[in-house]
Amino acid sequence: MRPRNRTVSARIARQALGAAGLTLTFGLAACSGGAVPAANSKTLSAADVDPAAAAALPERYKSAGVIKVASDIPYPPMEMFDENQKLTGLDYDLAQALGAKLGVRLELQTQAFDSIIPSLQSGKNDIIMSGMNDTAERQATLNFVDYFHAGxxxxxxxxxxxxxxxxxxxxxxxxxxxxxxxxxxxxxxxxxxxxxxxxxxxxxxxxxxxxxxxxxxxxxxxxxxxxxxxxxxxxxxxxxxxxxxxxxxxxxxxxxxxPVYTGIGVLKKDAELGKALLAALQAIVADGSYGTILEKYDLSDYRVKETGLNLGTAKP
Missing domain, CATH: 3.40.190.10 (Periplasmic binding protein-like II)
Structure with a gap:
């Protein structure tokens, strides 16, 4: 997807507006460096947890109870605000579904797309969900858990x-x-x-x-x-x-x-986190929630035929 996909003096004004709306709606304040926590995840339920995915999650994320997700908001229909200024979109909904399977919150943080990979390298964020294309160049730095395929x-x-x-x-x-x-x-x-x-x-x-x-x-x-x-x-x-x-x-x-694959970007050094996210993705495919989320945004034509890591450079 993103060239970005998946773009920003208008960004300054938009970020200020977004930050104000987020503070009002979610009670969250802006972070340093231009990143703004975009939303809290839904309430977690033990009944939603997938045992295999949760077991694969590295201990530091279990202890923290949260995975910070870098996302260049807004980028409709991947991530955007509804008429009530609440965060929505394909990436947001998938993040909630994946977090439920892992037993932790996936919390989106607004991050300019051109600084989104450095935000992982600096430790500000843990993963990327921002309509990011899985390319050979990006695979030099990231592993991708691919969940979307479109041109x-x-x-x-x-x-x-x-x-x-x-x-x-x-x-x-x-x-x-x-x-x-x-x-x-x-x-x-x-x-x-x-x-x-x-x-x-x-x-x-x-x-x-x-x-x-x-x-x-x-x-x-x-x-x-x-x-x-x-x-x-x-x-x-x-x-x-x-x-x-x-x-x-x-x-x-x-x-x-x-046509290219779009995926969740995870630093190479965090390969175990990537494997846990893949297990969670496989779980939401199996229970049908992946398909339901795609249908919600009229994106069913872009579902992946099979899940995997780094499919962007996989040989046919």
Missing amino acids: FSILVPKGNPDRITTVMDLCGRNVAVQKATVQAEILRSYDQQCRDKGSEPVSVSELPLETDVQTAVRSGKAAADVVDSAAAAYAAKTAGNGKIFDIVKDPANPAGYN
């Missing part, structure tokens, strides 16, 4: 005024993506194909937040937003009650371009 889509203004029909129609145009995501790299991989057809390469603008990217498209500063298919579908459906954006439908790529 990237092209989001354009309503009515598609530039008549963009495929990714090659982006050649010579200004296209916005979220900073620190893989989308910029993907677009630049088309440079030679653009030249071969007598056009300039795509001009890629990298912005802090996905919301900033969408604002650039709405204002005409960018012809399109190349973003995870799930985020594109949500924006097209909800922005202005569906009157702001369209998704480019490319018959040759019905599931989006360059």
Whole structure:
């Protein structure tokens, strides 16, 4: 997913607003370094615990009773606030389900996406759930517990005024993506194909937040937003009650371009934590709650066919 997926001077204002809303709703204060505890987890019940997953969890997390989750909030539909300013979204709901199986709270903390891996390396957070794509480059630092599989889509203004029909129609145009995501790299991989057809390469603008990217498209500063298919579908459906954006439908790529796995990022040194999270994911797949959560956000098409670690570089 994220280029980000899964993007941010608008971020400063948005973080201030988010922090104020969180303090009001959850009674939580902002942390140093820009991280804000986004929400408390639901009340834990011993009846929900999966014995195998809980047994695999390293003792320090059992003792703490919490796993801190770095998440670049908001990034709908992965993580966002509802009309009551309560945290919701696919990643949030999955975090609650996984925590229930492990017998600990998974507590989301807002963290800028371009500093999300360093937040683990510094010890501020323990894992990442933020629509992060499982790539070979990121696997040099992280293990991924993969839970989602989707491509990237092209989001354009309503009515598609530039008549963009495929990714090659982006050649010579200004296209916005979220900073620190893989989308910029993907677009630049088309440079030679653009030249071969007598056009300039795509001009890629990298912005802090996905919301900033969408604002650039709405204002005409960018012809399109190349973003995870799930985020594109949500924006097209909800922005202005569906009157702001369209998704480019490319018959040759019905599931989006360059489908990739999205996963929970865990530092290599915390491999045992990754194994425990995988066991918890397998438990929510088995009891049906994984499927129910995907259905809630109309994301069933992007379920993983089988669970695993580091599927992003697995051989077919």
